[in-house]
Amino acid sequence: MALIVQKYGGTSVGSPDRIKNVARRVAKFKAQGHDLVVVVSAMSGETNRLIALAKEIQTNPDPRELDVIVSTGEQVTIGLLVMALKEQGLDAVSYTGAQVKILTDSAHTKARIQHIDDANMRADLNAGRVVVVAGFQGVDAQGNITTLGRGGSDTSGVALAAALKADECQIYTDVDGVYTTDPRVVPEARKLKTITFEEMLEMASLGSKILQIRSVEFAGKYNVKLRVLSSFQEEGEGTLITFEEDTDMEKPVISGIAFNRDEARINVIGVPDKPGIAYQILGPVADANIDVDMIIQNVGQDGTTDFSFTVPKGELNRAIKVLEGVQSQIGGKSVSGDDKICKVSIVGVGMRSHVGVASTMFRTLAEEGINIQMISTSEIKISVVVDEKYLELAVRVLHKAFGLDQQG
Amino acid sequence: MALIVQKYGGTSVGSPDRIKNVARRVAKFKAQGHDLVVVVSAMSGETNRLIALAKEIQTNPDPRELDVIVSTGEQVTIGLLVMALKEQGLDAVSYTGAQVKILTDSAHTKARIQHIDDANMRADLNAGRVVVVAGFQGVDAQGNITTLGRGGSDTSGVALAAALKADECQIYTDVDGVYTTDPRVVPEARKLKTITFEEMLEMASLGSKILQIRSVEFAGKYNVKLRVLSSFQEEGEGTLITFEEDTDMEKPVISGIAFNRDEARINVIGVPDKPGIAYQILGPVADANIDVDMIIQNVGQDGTTDFSFTVPKGELNRAIKVLEGVQSQIGGKSVSGDDKICKVSIVGVGMRSHVGVASTMFRTLAEEGINIQMISTSEIKISVVVDEKYLELAVRVLHKAFGLDQQG
Numbered sequence: 151m152a153l154i155v156q157k158y159g160g161t162s163v164g165s166p167d168r169i170k171n172v173a174r175r176v177a178k179f180k181a182q183g184h185d186l187v188v189v190v191s192a193m194s195g196e197t198n199r200l201i202a203l204a205k206e207i208q209t210n211p212d213p214r215e216l217d218v219i220v221s222t223g224e225q226v227t228i229g230l231l232v233m234a235l236k237e238q239g240l241d242a243v244s245y246t247g248a249q250v251k252i253l254t255d256s257a258h259t260k261a262r263i264q265h266i267d268d269a270n271m272r273a274d275l276n277a278g279r280v281v282v283v284a285g286f287q288g289v290d291a292q293g294n295i296t297t298l299g300r301g302g303s304d305t306s307g308v309a310l311a312a313a314l315k316a317d318e319c320q321i322y323t324d325v326d327g328v329y330t331t332d333p334r335v336v337p338e339a340r341k342l343k344t345i346t347f348e349e350m351l352e353m354a355s356l357g358s359k360i361l362q363i364r365s366v367e368f369a370g371k372y373n374v375k376l377r378v379l380s381s382f383q384e385e386g387e388g389t390l391i392t393f394e395e396d397t398d399m400e401k402p403v404i405s406g407i408a409f410n411r412d413e414a415r416i417n418v419i420g421v422p423d424k425p426g427i428a429y430q431i432l433g434p435v436a437d438a439n440i441d442v443d444m445i446i447q448n449v450g451q452d453g454t455t456d457f458s459f460t461v462p463k464g465e466l467n468r469a470i471k472v473l474e475g476v477q478s479q480i481g482g483k484s485v486s487g488d489d490k491i492c493k494v495s496i497v498g499v500g501m502r503s504h505v506g507v508a509s510t511m512f513r514t515l516a517e518e519g520i521n522i523q524m525i526s527t528s529e530i531k532i533s534v535v536v537d538e539k540y541l542e543l544a545v546r547v548l549h550k551a552f553g554l555d556q557q558g
Numbered sequence: 559m560a561l562i563v564q565k566y567g568g569t570s571v572g573s574p575d576r577i578k579n580v581a582r583r584v585a586k587f588k589a590q591g592h593d594l595v596v597v598v599s600a601m602s603g604e605t606n607r608l609i610a611l612a613k614e615i616q617t618n619p620d621p622r623e624l625d626v627i628v629s630t631g632e633q634v635t636i637g638l639l640v641m642a643l644k645e646q647g648l649d650a651v652s653y654t655g656a657q658v659k660i661l662t663d664s665a666h667t668k669a670r671i672q673h674i675d676d677a678n679m680r681a682d683l684n685a686g687r688v689v690v691v692a693g694f695q696g697v698d699a700q701g702n703i704t705t706l707g708r709g710g711s712d713t714s715g716v717a718l719a720a721a722l723k724a725d726e727c728q729i730y731t732d733v734d735g736v737y738t739t740d741p742r743v744v745p746e747a748r749k750l751k752t753i754t755f756e757e758m759l760e761m762a763s764l765g766s767k768i769l770q771i772r773s774v775e776f777a778g779k780y781n782v783k784l785r786v787l788s789s790f791q792e793e794g795e796g797t798l799i800t801f802e803e804d805t806d807m808e809k810p811v812i813s814g815i816a817f818n819r820d821e822a823r824i825n826v827i828g829v830p831d832k833p834g835i836a837y838q839i840l841g842p843v844a845d846a847n848i849d850v851d852m853i854i855q856n857v858g859q860d861g862t863t864d865f866s867f868t869v870p871k872g873e874l875n876r877a878i879k880v881l882e883g884v885q886s887q888i889g890g891k892s893v894s895g896d897d898k899i900c901k902v903s904i905v906g907v908g909m910r911s912h913v914g915v916a917s918t919m920f921r922t923l924a925e926e927g928i929n930i931q932m933i934s935t936s937e938i939k940i941s942v943v944v945d946e947k948y949l950e951l952a953v954r955v956l957h958k959a960f961g962l963d964q965q966g
Contacts, residue, residue, distance in 0.1 A: 166614035200634065206574035208641040215644075218652050219637035222630035226608065229627035233616040236623075244626050248656070249701055293657055 152317035153185045153275070157285060157307030160194035161324050162381035163227050166234075172322075172381065173234035176280060180240055185275045187314060189285040189307040190231055192223025213258035217287075217297045221247070224284035224303070231282050242280040245271070247287035247295070252306070254288035254296045261288055261296035263305065266313035283310060304365035312372035319369065319376050320388070325360060326380035327389035328353065330554040331407040335545050338555035342405060344390045349405045352497045352531045366391065403500035403507060404552040407545050410493045413443060414466040415523065415535060416459055418473060420483030423455040430480050431457055431473065438472045440465045444493070444526045444533065454483075458524055460535065463489050491523065492541045495533040496548060508532055514551040520544055560725035561593045561683070565693065565715030568602035569732050570789035571635050574642075580730075580789065581642035584688060588648055593683045595722060597693040597715040598639055600631025621666035625695075625705045629655070632692035632711070639690050650688040653679070655695035655703070660714065662696035662704045669696055669704035671713065674721035691718060712773035720780035727777065727784050728796070733768060734788035735797035736761065738962040739815040743953050746963035750813060752798045757813045760905040760939045774799065811908035811915060812960040815953050818901045821851060822874040823931065823943060824867055826881065828891030831863040838888050839865055839881065846880050848873045852901065852934045852941060862891075866932055868943065871897050899931060900949045903941040904956060916940055922959040928952055 156176065163169050172188075179186055200220050204211040211219075228244035235242035250271065254261035271281045285303025288296045298305055304321055311319035326341065328350065333339040345353070347370045351363060360378055369376040370393060379388035421427055428447060435442060445459040461469045466487045473485045501507045511532055515522060520543065524535035536544055549555060564584065571577050580596075587594055608628050612619040619627075636652035643650035658679065662669035679689045693711025696704045706713050712729055719727035734749065736758065741747040753761070755778040759771060768786055777784040778801060787796030829835055836855060843850060853867040869877045874895045881893045909915045919940055923930060928951065932943035944952055957963060 166611065169615060203574065203634070204638065204641060207577060207638050208645055212641050212644055215637040215640045215652055218640075218654075219634050222633050225630050225633075226611070226627050229623040230612065230615050232623045232626075233612060233620050236620055237616055244623055246626075246703075295654075 151183045155187045155307055155311040155316045155319045157189040157303060158322045158381055160191040162322050163190050164194040169230050170234050173238050177238040177240055187281045187310055189283050190227045191285050191303040193227055196223040217258045217295050221287040221295050221297055224286050228282045228284045235280055240280055241278055242282055243274050244282045246284045248289035252288035254290055256290040258296055260299040263309045266309060268313050304362040305368055308365045308368045308374050311374045319374050321378050322381035326383050326386050327378055331545055331549055335542050336549045342389050344392050345405055346499050347391055347393045348530055349497050349499055350391050353406055353408050403504045404496045404498035406497050407548050408495045409545055412463050413460040413493050414463045414487055414489035415491050416469055416487045418457040418482045418485050420454045421457055422481050423453050434472050434476050435469055440469050444524055446524050490538050491535050492538040493533055493535050494544045495531050497531045499530050501530050514547050518543055518547055559591045563595045563715055563719040563724045563727045565597040566730045566789055568599040570730050571598050572602040577638050577642050581646050585646040585648055595689045595718055597691050598635045599693050599711040601635055604631040625666045625703050629695040629703050629705055632694055636690045636692045643688055648688055649686055650690055651682050652690045654692045656697035660696035662698055664698040666704055668707040671717045674717060676721050712770040713776055716773045716776045716782050719782045727782050729786050730789035734791050734794050735786055739953055739957055743950050744957045750797050752800050753813055754907050755799055755801045756938055757905050757907055758799050761814055761816050811912045812904045812906035814905050815956050816903045816905060817953055820871050821868040821901050822871045822895055822897035823899050824877055824895045826865040826890045826893050828862040829865055830889050831861050842880050842884050843877055848877050852932055854932050898946050899943050900946040901941055901943050902952045903939050905939045907938050909938050922955050926951055926955055
């Protein structure tokens with residue numbers, strides 16, 4: 151007898167048949183006596199179709215009107231899911247974001263939730279109804295329709311769970327949980343029963359694209375019990391995201407290994423080693439709207455320094471052009487780029503209390519003859535940049551070295 | 559400097575290019591100094607697509623949820639049209655029915671408008687914005703999304719014009735006005751500059767499917783100046799629907815000739831001529847949800863009467879079955895049907911003050927050897943049922959006999 155918020159993404163509701171499957175799953179939980187609030191995305195492909203339609207009219211669509219258009223995707227799904235639930239013999243009712251009301255600021259296409267009114271949903275739950283809510287959308291104080299940006303349905307689910315003080319927020323996706331690493335790279339990869347909130351943040355931002363980062367932050371802030379499950383498997387408990395550090399001594403030091411093939415490295419060699427140089431280099435790159443990930447600055451010789459950072463592969467050429475344009479001001483010797491690199495990261499809160507994690511990582515890579523080009527560390531993560539040809543090898547040997555293929 | 563409400567149907571906004579055309583037309587009116595409220599339908603085909611999607615889940619879709627789904631069609635169009643207006647350099651803003659708010663009763667899929675709040679639209683108009691409103695939809699007192707039923711966008715346009723006390727409500731459609739009859743049958747058919755509200759009601763219900771009848775009733779009730787125009791022609795004043803009878807002596811007695819090929823006749827012969835017999839015959843037909851149009855009862859011989867009425871052609875067999883099932887109770891001699899008939903009607907408020915209209919009609923048909931099977935009259939209309947092979951001939955000779963091809 152719990153209150154559960156379930157969120158189903160676009161693939162899970164991608165066709166009438168899949169919507170019927172979701173209804174059957176909801177009915178199963180309902181039959182167990184739980185109260186259910188179900189948050190859904192637009193059917194897969196629908197949001198892209200609507201954006202393309204808008205772009206046929208305006209190359210840069212008006213943000214307010216784009217939200218009016220795009221929000222219809224989820225609105226169609228909520229109606230269809232309620233119909234499917236009624237076919238299952240359940241009583242159910244749909245809500246748009248505005249109907250709930252999910253109050254947001256007025257930043258169209260990337261609005262942030264400010265408050266959720268739970269009165270109407272609560273009344274429906276008390277009357278035994280399944281409540282179906284359109285994800286990804288809200289309404290501002292003036293009554294304008296807003297959207298939370300891509301992946302915002304996860305955030306909707308977590309925010310509703312927080313507002314309703316739900317016992318659990320279940321995110322159904324096309325994977326059945328969070329793995330120690332990508333099973334396509336390491337067949338021995340294991341599904342984690344639990345992962346801490348901070349580890350999940352690092353895993354998600356490093357390319358294990360399971361949950362939208364903002365939804366995880368939201369869950370942390372409001373202490374929402376969050377679980378990732380597969381919408382295509384009948385059984386399985388998925389992965390629970392926890393907020394207390396596991397005191398279990400058996401818990402491995404490292405929880406998982408993430409990687410990213412989509413980065414390129416830029417070296418700016420021989421720039422004067424003086425205050426403000428980092429800003430002089432990265433300022434123009436940021437102005438060109440290019441995301442920068444890792445940043446390394448080494449002391450060089452003769453009062454100069456070497457400066458390296460990574461950007462998305464697709465932005466490499468543009469970033470180099472930007473830097474060449476300001477090279478005379480910066481005074482560097484050369485600007486060069488390398489898109490044949492990848493980033494491999496080990497993540498784990500256990501790192502905090504265990505020394506020697508970094509040296510284990512570096513020794514393991516050295517034993518395989520893998521040269522480390524860049525190193526970056528945070529409290530619960532160590533990332534290295536290596537030649538991209540070593541990606542699979544690096545992930546496999548690290549997975550083994552930290553015993554990730556052994557624990558049950 | 560007028561306040562004009564314009565309504566564009568699904569064909570007029572059927573593609574991004576057509577939406578851009580609508581925006582250009584709106585910009586032209588705006589440049590003339592008018593204030594504009596634009597009501598739009600869903601892009602053609604969209605409503606049917608959404609209904610089909612719902613029917614994949616539920617054979618008889620839940621009405622509340624069907625409204626949630628179907629109302630997204632217009633919601634997409636309003637966003638697209640505002641974008642197109644902005645591309646024309648105009649300031650504009652979109653409103654769903656709920657945002658306006660167009661308050662309706664809770665009769666989902668066929669709701670009736672109860673009140674329209676004009677405060678927000680008025681503020682936008684005063685700020686120089688074009689207001690774009692989703693037709694066909696509203697919201698009930700509990701905040702549920704409702705729709706007005708097929709063709710409801712016309713009603714939305716007229717209702718908004720009434721609420722805003724607009725100077726004119728322009729309905730853009732794929733014809734350029736109301737004609738004396740169908741130009742495909744009579745090439746000499748002329749476009750009417752004006753037609754009275756009552757004539758329009760008779761013409762619309764008789765098969766000249768230009769405007770939804772409810773919207774015309776609404777215009778009459780609230781005295782809205784209603785004009786039908788083509789959305790595909792740049793010029794032309796369309797047809798104005800008036801509410802005062804024209805005192806112009808030159809105005810022809812008859813305004814137009816309507817016809818309907820889609821009726822079938824049923825004869826019930828030799829039923830006892832006693833009170834309640836009409837109900838005994840038509841009651842079971844109505845219970846079977848079969849629409850009845852013309853009804854004629856003649857005194858027969860020997861205390862019996864012959865009873866005839868028309869039904870849609872597609873319902874003929876079902877209606878006959880119903881009657882055969884109750885024939886023993888009614889006591890009639892025989893039930894027979896004929897689907898090779900058609901109905902031809904002359905319509906005109908001038909009939910009221912002119913004698914001899916009926917005799918002119920009957921003489922004209924007789925001169926061509928066209929036998930009249932049934933006659934039905936109202937204050938401003940005379941309808942006859944004839945063999946369907948005479949339809950074109952009957953319409954042509956009547957069009958000429960009443961001088962409809964002559965006045966300018």
